[in-house]
Amino acid sequence: MxxxxxxxxxxxxxxxxxxxxxxxxxxxxxxxxxxxxxxxxxxxxxxxxxxxxxxxxxSNFLVGSPAGIFVKMWQAMLDGSLWMDTQTTLVEAIVGFLIGSLVGSVVGLSLWYSPIFARIVEPFIVAINSVPKIAFAPMVILWFGTGMISKIMLAVSLTAIVALIAAYEAAKNADHDLQALLLALGGTKHQIFFKVVVPSTLPAMISTFRINIGFGLVGAVVGEFISSSHGLGHMIFNASSLYDLNSVWVGLFALMFVGFVLYYVVDSIERYLLPWRQVEANQRLRV
Structure with missing residues (x-):
């Protein structure tokens, strides 16, 4: 048997x-x-x-051509300028993205602790968010100079407010029944925050990180447009002023590649932190 x-x-x-x-x-x-x-x-x-x-x-003059783009890209790779510019923009975007996303998320989550304080500051958050952050670029350049710090701060200004609003909304809409249950069982506010609110906001925050990848790159590139001697934004600006559309496309394709890599990194982090999301996605595909 x-x-x-x-x-x-x-x-x-x-x-x-x-x-x-x-x-x-x-x-x-x-x-x-x-x-x-x-x-x-x-x-x-x-x-x-x-x-x-x-x-x-x-028109080759107005649009460029794939063959011309390849030639310009090969030349930029050989002389090392493409690697240097890509590295500069990548560092600015990553540091600004990390600081802005983390600080914004922490501040947004902390607003859950005091609904009264959150209602007081909410109009100011909405007002700041309604202003195009690019408008702050001249002041940021003036305050932090023309070096890498100003580009990082521009990326922070674009990513922090988005992460703050997303984290606050997700925390505000966390499962109220589960919070009430934990409170009835004798849970403290800190326990409710770390065991209910934070886990329930992770999907929304990571989705916001995906969006902030683009905002981080925008902040870095705009800062390089205004004042810079290196970076993909500087490369694109100089090429466009010389009507060199092929070099402009080289810079744009490099930005696309950087964005793709950063998006893949965030996607890998999501798979590690939220494995059940991938299972749900696979189930929807099978259906």
């Missing part, structure tokens, strides 16, 4: 293992197909673009 049960369990384990391997192969195959389609779209757009330039349908 025991031997029969052991054989049954072994067969069941083998079936589950085969099913898991089949699902993994299907997932890999799906990812490869998706990547191939995406590469095909990019290649098709570049091919049509290059054909349009050669046929005289698209």
């Amino acid at each position: 025991e031997e029969a049960m052991g054989n049954t369990a072994l067969c069941s384990a083998k079936r589950n293992g085969a099913r898991s391997r089949s699902k993994l192969r299907l997932a890999i195959k799906g990812s490869m197909i998706t990547a191939m389609v995406q590469l095909g779209i990019v290649g098709g757009v570049l091919a049509v673009w290059q054909w349009g330039v050669q046929a005289g349908i698209i």
Whole structure:
């Protein structure tokens, strides 16, 4: 009897293992197909673009061409200017993104502790958020100089307010029934905050971090537009003033690549902190 049960369990384990391997192969195959389609779209757009330039349908002066972009990119990579400019912008954007997102999230969550204080400061937060943060750029440059610090502070000004509002709204809308239950069981306000409010706000905050990646890059690039000697913004500004559209595209593509890498990093962090979100997404795809 025991031997029969052991054989049954072994067969069941083998079936589950085969099913898991089949699902993994299907997932890999799906990812490869998706990547191939995406590469095909990019290649098709570049091919049509290059054909349009050669046929005289698209203006090379106003739009540039893929061949010219490749030449400019190769030259910038050889002389090291592309790596230097990308590194400068990347450091400015990452530091500004981290400081702004973390400080904004902490302040937004702390407003949960005092609803009265939150109602008092909420109009001021809304007023600050309604002003385009780029308008603060001249003052930030004046206060912090033309170096890297001013670009970081611009990135902080763009990301902090977004993270603050998102964290505050998520904390305000945390599960009230669960909070009441924990309070009825004798939980303190600190326990409710760390065991209910913070976990429930993590998905909203991480989603905000995805948005703040772009805002961090915007702050760094705008600061480089105004006053800088390095960075992708400086590269794009100089190229556009010389009507060198191919170099402008090189800077734009470098920014896209940086944004993609940072987005992937945030996505990896979300998978680590919130593994159940990935399970839910896979279930929705199967449906």
